[in-house]
C-alpha cells in the first residue's frame with residue numbers, strides 16, 4: 663500500500679520524477695498515487711520526500 667498525504671505534500675514533483683509508475687502530479691499540483699503497489703522505487707520516493715508525505719507499507 664502506498665499513500666500520499668495531500669495536505670502535507672508541497673508539490674515538489676520529486677516522487678513522480680523518481681517513480682512515475684506509482685505517482686503522478688494531479689491538477690492541483692499535488693502528488694497522487696496511481697498504483698499503490700509497494701515497489702522499491704515507491705519506497706525510495708517515500709524516503710526522499712522532503713516533507714515525509716508518503717507512507718508505504
Ligand code: SF4
Nearest residue numbers: 671672674675677711
Ligand atoms: S516528494 Fe513529497 S512533497 Fe514532493 S510531490 Fe511527492 S509527495 Fe509531494
